[in-house]
Amino acid sequence: MTVSEKTNRKDLVTNIDKSNEQFLIEGIRQMDPTAKVLGEEGFGDKLTSLEGRVWIVDPIDGTMNFVKQHDNFAMMIGIYQDGKGQLGFIYDVMNDVLYAGGPAVDGVWANDQQLSAPANLALSEGLIGASAPLVVHDTAHMQKIVHDSAGMRIYGSAGIEMINVLLGKTLGYISYLKPWDIAAGQILLNFLGVRVSTIDGQPLNMLSSNLVLVATEKAQRDILQIEEDDVSL
Amino acid sequence: MTVSEKTNRKDLVTNIDKSNEQFLIEGIRQMDPTAKVLGEEGFGDKLTSLEGRVWIVDPIDGTMNFVKQHDNFAMMIGIYQDGKGQLGFIYDVMNDVLYAGGPAVDGVWANDQQLSAPANLALSEGLIGASAPLVVHDTAHMQKIVHDSAGMRIYGSAGIEMINVLLGKTLGYISYLKPWDIAAGQILLNFLGVRVSTIDGQPLNMLSSNLVLVATEKAQRDILQIEEDDVSL
Numbered sequence: 001m002t003v004s005e006k007t008n009r010k011d012l013v014t015n016i017d018k019s020n021e022q023f024l025i026e027g028i029r030q031m032d033p034t035a036k037v038l039g040e041e042g043f044g045d046k047l048t049s050l051e052g053r054v055w056i057v058d059p060i061d062g063t064m065n066f067v068k069q070h071d072n073f074a075m076m077i078g079i080y081q082d083g084k085g086q087l088g089f090i091y092d093v094m095n096d097v098l099y100a101g102g103p104a105v106d107g108v109w110a111n112d113q114q115l116s117a118p119a120n121l122a123l124s125e126g127l128i129g130a131s132a133p134l135v136v137h138d139t140a141h142m143q144k145i146v147h148d149s150a151g152m153r154i155y156g157s158a159g160i161e162m163i164n165v166l167l168g169k170t171l172g173y174i175s176y177l178k179p180w181d182i183a184a185g186q187i188l189l190n191f192l193g194v195r196v197s198t199i200d201g202q203p204l205n206m207l208s209s210n211l212v213l214v215a216t217e218k219a220q221r222d223i224l225q226i227e228e229d230d231v232s233l
Numbered sequence: 234m235t236v237s238e239k240t241n242r243k244d245l246v247t248n249i250d251k252s253n254e255q256f257l258i259e260g261i262r263q264m265d266p267t268a269k270v271l272g273e274e275g276f277g278d279k280l281t282s283l284e285g286r287v288w289i290v291d292p293i294d295g296t297m298n299f300v301k302q303h304d305n306f307a308m309m310i311g312i313y314q315d316g317k318g319q320l321g322f323i324y325d326v327m328n329d330v331l332y333a334g335g336p337a338v339d340g341v342w343a344n345d346q347q348l349s350a351p352a353n354l355a356l357s358e359g360l361i362g363a364s365a366p367l368v369v370h371d372t373a374h375m376q377k378i379v380h381d382s383a384g385m386r387i388y389g390s391a392g393i394e395m396i397n398v399l400l401g402k403t404l405g406y407i408s409y410l411k412p413w414d415i416a417a418g419q420i421l422l423n424f425l426g427v428r429v430s431t432i433d434g435q436p437l438n439m440l441s442s443n444l445v446l447v448a449t450e451k452a453q454r455d456i457l458q459i460e461e462d463d464v465s466l
Contacts, residue, residue, distance in 0.1 A: 009357075010384060064384055068360050069402040124242075127301050132385040135368055136376050143369050151243060151297055152365040154387040169302040 003067055012063045017041055020059035020075065028055050040180045050083040050206055056183035062157025070094070074159025078183030079104070083206070088187030090159045099163055102187040108166070117192040118168035123215075123222035126171030127151050129161040134174060140199045140211060141226050142174065148222065158182065165194055165214055172215035172223070174199065179206045185214070195220040200227055236300055245296045250274055253292035253308065261288050273413045283316040283439055289416035295390025303327070307392025311416030312337070316439070321420030323392045332396055335420040341399070350425040351401035356448075356455035359404030360384045362394040367407060373432045373444060374459050375407065381455065391415065398427055398447055405448035405456070407432065412439045418447070428453040433460055 002015045021041040028037050035053040037044035044057065055077060060066050062073035075091040079102075086104040091097075101108030101115075108115045128149040134142045135152065146152040153170060155161050161173040162185035172194075175181075182204065186196045198204060199211045201224045215223055235248045254274040261270055268286040270277035277290065288310060293299050295306035308324040312335075319337040324330075334341030334348075341348045361382040367375045368385065379385040386403060388394050394406040395418035405427075408414075415437065419429045431437060432444045434457045448456055 064360070068383060069397075071402060127297070127389070132368075132379060135365075136379065146365060146369065150301060151389060152387055153389055154385060156360070156384060156386055164302075169304060 001067075010064065012067055013041065014060070014063060014067065016066075017060045017063055018043070021057060024057050024059060024075075024077070028057070038179060040178065047207060050080055052082065054080045056080065056180050056206070058159070058180035058184070061159040061181060062155075065156045065160075072155055072160050073157050074163070076159050076180065076184040078185075078187050080183070080206070085183075085187035085190065088184035090163060090184050090188065092160065092163055097163075099166060099188060102191050108188050108191050110167075115166060115192060118165065118171075118194065118216065120193070120216045120218050121171045122218040123148050123171070125150065126216075126219065127153050127169070128215075128219075129153050129155065129164060129170045129173035129175075131175040134176070140174070141230055144226055145174070145223055148226070149219075158185065162189060162214065165189060166192060171219045172213065174211075174213055174223075176209055177212045178209055182210070182212055189214060193217065200224070234300075243297065245300055246274065247293070247296060247300065249299075250293045250296055251276070254290060257290050257292060257308075257310070261290070271412060271416075273411065280440060283313055285315065287313045289313065289413050289439070291392070291413035291417070294392040294414060295388075298389045298393075305388055305393050306390050307396070309392050309413065309417040311413075311418075311420050313416070313439070318416075318420035318423065321417035323396060323417050323421065325393065325396055330396075332399060332421060335424050341421050341424050343400075348399060348425060351398065351404075351427065351449065353426070353449045353451050354404045355451040356381050356404070358383065359449075359452065360386050360402070361448075361452075362386050362388060362397060362403045362406035362408075364408035367409070373407070374463055377459055378407070378456055381459070382452075391418065395422060395447065398422060399425060404452045405446065407444075407446055407456075409442055410445045411442055415443070415445055422447060426450065433457070 006013050018041050021039045021043050025037050025043050037055045038047050039057040058076040061076050066073040071094045077089045079087040087102045090099040099110050158181040164170040196214050199213045204210045239246050251274050254272045254276050258270050258276050270288045271280050272290040291309040294309050299306040304327045310322045312320040320335040323332040363385050391414040397403040429447050432446045437443045
């Protein structure tokens with residue numbers, strides 16, 4: 001394995017991220033030759049719109065964990081039709097569990113077990129996932145959000161964080177995310193009633209970065225209230 | 234399961250913590266009737282010294298995870314002789330892996346697989362575990378320590394954090410801990426060459442709380458330097 005830095009020493013890419021993405025995109029091109037593909041490592045198309053069918057690919061989500069832990073990373077694919085999520089896949093590689101589903105198949109499964117919607121917990125009733133820089137810099141009132149929750153967890157992979165939300169182990173997740181970090185999870189989570197929005201409650205722009213708020217309906221309301229209370233000061 | 238608050242709404246105890254501790258202490262009393270036992274939930278002895286043989290018991294470490302996640306918690310026992318760690322046990326319940334070992338058996342095992350020492354990484358080379366309040370309040374320069382590391386992870390259980398250090402998935406862990414939170418881990422970690430001290434490099438007082446620094450030898454040096462640099466300002 002060869003490891004390189006992308007934008008800084010905490011933003012890694014390996015030869016395996018790249019070869020995984022090439023392998024996935026080749027397969028997608030064969031299966032669905034007219035579709036567009038957006039990939040983290042740049043082997044897909046340059047997208048300017050979400051018209052038609054778009055596959056959004058993250059060959060290794062949580063590359064730092066992949067490099068340092070050999071655990072707690074995921075492969076992710078989200079399939080969108082004219083901007084609407086149809087089918088999402090998050091593969092927890094080391095536990096060999098594929099989370100798959102969405103409107104196209106009318107359900108969400110963990111391997112062969114169908115998942116039911118996680119409990120609609122209020123912020124105070126559950127744990128919240130976060131990314132470390134947001135907490136350190138207190139971006140978007142993260143410290144108040146953490147304070148009001150039952151506690152914060154940091155797993156270091158958007159895919160693993162979203163699996164935890166799907167399973168009800170955390171009630172949400174807040175992080176700056178690129179389209180490939182959230183494309184699959186948004187489809188799976190929305191299908192099970194979990195809200196995915198920007199931190200101020202707007203729909204995500206799937207062609208750019210977003211400060212993403214994943215939360216149960218009740219926790220989303222609690223967190224948007226925290227954001228709104230501050231604005232009104 | 235019945236859940237109660239101890240000191241505050243984030244400090245929980247359940248009937249299962251209590252019944253587990255009673256079960257463990259009954260077993261210990263039968264096996265080793267002259268030993269003293271220190272238990273988190275208070276069913277053991279009131280200790281004023283570590284003379285003789287002392288069993289230190291945490292019936293459920295990570296009770297918040299136990300309640301909210303039904304995952305990522307541990308049972309832990311450390312056995313000390315005249316203050317020296319002899320044998321430690323951390324049981325990762327949901328993964329059904331028992332981490333056991335120490336000087337008394339000359340090795341550390343994960344179930345039947347013997348563990349070798351984790352790599353002696355410098356702070357910049359690995360991930361560090363932490364507890365959320367230390368990061369939010371920037372206690373003991375946590376934000377500088379996190380900045381200098383490859384990243385922070387928060388798993389919400391001292392036992393799970395120490396398993397990650399044993400396996401080399403993180404290079405250390407910093408948290409305020411009671412004796413039962415660290416008793417087993419200290420024995421296993423020390424046996425594999427990982428340093429366990431207070432945040433200023435002193436031996437732990439196993440009869441009280443400590444701000445504990447678990448780290449590889451190199452990372453301990455890096456972190457103690459951060460603490461020292463500040464003092465000299």
